Each structure stands twice: as structure tokens, then as C-alpha cells.
Amino acid sequence: MGRVQRLIALCVAGVLALMAIFFFQPGGDDALGRLRKTGVVRIGYAVEAPFAVLGDIGEITGEAPEIARHVVERLGISHIEWHQVELGGLIPELRAGRIDVIAAGLFITPERAEKVLFSRPTMAVRQAMLVPAGNPRGLRSYMEMAGRWDIAVAVLAGSIEDTLMARLGVAGGRLLRVPDALTGRRAVETGLADALLLSEPSLRWMLSRGEPARLEVAVDDELESGLPAFAFRLDEPKFRDVWDEALAAYLGSEEHLAMLASFGLSWTPPATQKTGG
Incomplete structure (x- = not known):
């Protein structure tokens, strides 16, 4: 093969490689078209009831998965492939292309909005503390706990509460990071932590x-309500936008309110907003 032929072959190979990257990368502007073509959307969740719950026979349900099922049907995608991931691993899994959407009641924060695109919030949620019955330490707010050196708190690793406590300077033995809410509850019951910080629902x-x-819930009335939402890759704004359109048509409907009631929830409409795109 001559020099010209080798050059042409290299050029063709380069073009084919670029086409492969364009058509088969997990992101891209035509994410919805890709998902409709394959018929499968991969949705990641972390178990945190009532936002994401494992049913009696192991099926995934809860506020976020049930909304996701409705939206996916409206978007014309035939099948959901569910991926259970610890809370702190959801955004890395999404960014790596191993899932397409996060449906876990993930709260919108500025730090997360630098890494993912959020849908409109699905509700407004107050922050709270799980404490021993009678609240013997008199805990009333996250800010107060952060300033008390005699208080140890449990948080889910990678949660908004984890970020907030770290930002307020709570560290070392005062901050117990746990993988799930049940472990956090056990920490309070056994005295390893004075409180588990999590959303009120x-x-x-x-x-x-x-x-x-044996336990009770104390609500933090000082913090602004958290805003749970679905999350998408940064390079898929069109996919996020069409999801958002279907979401807007569903939130507040009779079907939506009935679904929430089945999980002991009522709808507090958040101010319409999108963070990160």
C-alpha cells in the first residue's frame, strides 16, 4: 500500500472512530431518541423510604420511582432497568454513563448542580432529626447541633445532611457517616449518635x-425546605427538558396525589425552579 493509500485509510479509520464516539456515547443531544430505539432506560435509586422503597417481593416503588414510571410511559420508552446504588454513588454512576436517570428523592444543591442537571422539584421537604423519645438532649436545629461539641450526629454518606454538617465544621467522632437510614437509626438507639439527620418524610x-x-422526630424549622428532583447528565439538556414537560403535567394531578397518599405523603408544591441548566 502506497503512502496516499495509507493516509486515506487512516483518515477513514479516524472518521469511523469519531462516528462511533458520537453515536454510542451515553450522553448526547438525542438521548431520548437513543432510549426509545433501545426501549430501555436505566434508572438509579438509593433506598430511602418513602422516596424509594423496596416492596414485599423486592420490587422498587416509592415517590420517585412511581413518578418515573409515569414519565417513562409518556416518553414512549418501553422498559425500565433499575439499578440500586448507595446514595453517595448515584452521581458518579450517572456521570460514568452506567445509568441514565437518578430517581431517589435527590435534593437539589449548588454542589450537585455543578455535576448533574436537575428536573423541576417534585415537592418541598422539611429537614428533621430522629432522637430518643423525649428528646433528652433538647435538639431543635442542625445549626444548634453543629455548635455543640457534646453532640454526635449520624448522616447518610453523600447526603445533603452530610454536606451541611461538614460545611458547619462537624467532623471526626462527632460525625458518623452511615450507608443507609436503618444503620443510622441503630446508631441512635444504641447511643453511638445523639440524632440521625434526614428529611421529615x-x-x-x-x-x-x-x-x-423509643424514638421521636424533631423538625428543624430554621432551615429552608429541601427540594427533591430527578437528575440527568450535563450533556443531556434536551432529555431533561422533555422529562420536565411530562413531569409538570403530572405533578398535582389526582393520580399524583393518590400515589403520594399511598406512601403517607401530601404534596407541598415547591416554587418552580431548575438548578444546573
Whole structure:
């Protein structure tokens, strides 16, 4: 093969490689078209009731997955492939292209919005604390706890509470990072932590299925309500936008309100906003 032929062959190979990157990369402007063609969308979740719950036979349900099912049907995608991931691993899995959407009641924060695109919020949620019955340490707010050196708190690793406590200077033995809410509850019950910091709906769900006489929920009225939402890759704004359109048509509907009631939730409409795109 002559020099010209080798040059042509190299050029052709380069073009084919670029085409492969364009058509087969996980992101791209035509993410919805790609998902409709394959018929499968990969949705990541972390178990945190009532936002994401494992049912009696292991099926995934909860506020975020049930909304996702409705939206996916409206978008014309025939099948959902569910991926259970610890909370702190959801955004890395999304950015690596191993899942297409996060449906886990993930709260919108500025730090997360630098890494993912968020949909409109699905509700407004108050922050709270799980404490021993009678609240013997008199805990009323996250800010107060951060300033008390005699208080140890449990948080889910990678959660908004984890970020907030670290930002307020809570570290070392005062900050116990746990993989899930049940482990956090055990930490409070055994005295390893004075409180588990989590959203009010999650903590009330937990007490409704445990021994409420031993624990109680204290709500932080000082913090602004958190805004849970779905998350998407940064290079898929069109996919996020069409998801958002279907979401807007569903939120507040009779079907949506009935679904929330089945998980002991009521709808607090958030101010319409999108963070990160």
C-alpha cells in the first residue's frame, strides 16, 4: 500500500472512530431518541423510604420511582432497568454513563448542580432529626447541633445532611457517616449518635414501621425546605427538558396525589425552579 493509500485509510479509520464516539456515547443531544430505539432506560435509586422503597417481593416503588414510571410511559420508552446504588454513588454512576436517570428523592444543591442537571422539584421537604423519645438532649436545629461539641450526629454518606454538617465544621467522632437510614437509626438507639439527620418524610416513615415509643422526630424549622428532583447528565439538556414537560403535567394531578397518599405523603408544591441548566 502506497503512502496516499495509507493516509486515506487512516483518515477513514479516524472518521469511523469519531462516528462511533458520537453515536454510542451515553450522553448526547438525542438521548431520548437513543432510549426509545433501545426501549430501555436505566434508572438509579438509593433506598430511602418513602422516596424509594423496596416492596414485599423486592420490587422498587416509592415517590420517585412511581413518578418515573409515569414519565417513562409518556416518553414512549418501553422498559425500565433499575439499578440500586448507595446514595453517595448515584452521581458518579450517572456521570460514568452506567445509568441514565437518578430517581431517589435527590435534593437539589449548588454542589450537585455543578455535576448533574436537575428536573423541576417534585415537592418541598422539611429537614428533621430522629432522637430518643423525649428528646433528652433538647435538639431543635442542625445549626444548634453543629455548635455543640457534646453532640454526635449520624448522616447518610453523600447526603445533603452530610454536606451541611461538614460545611458547619462537624467532623471526626462527632460525625458518623452511615450507608443507609436503618444503620443510622441503630446508631441512635444504641447511643453511638445523639440524632440521625434526614428529611421529615423519611424519618416519619421509619417510625411508622418500627417502635415509635423509643424514638421521636424533631423538625428543624430554621432551615429552608429541601427540594427533591430527578437528575440527568450535563450533556443531556434536551432529555431533561422533555422529562420536565411530562413531569409538570403530572405533578398535582389526582393520580399524583393518590400515589403520594399511598406512601403517607401530601404534596407541598415547591416554587418552580431548575438548578444546573
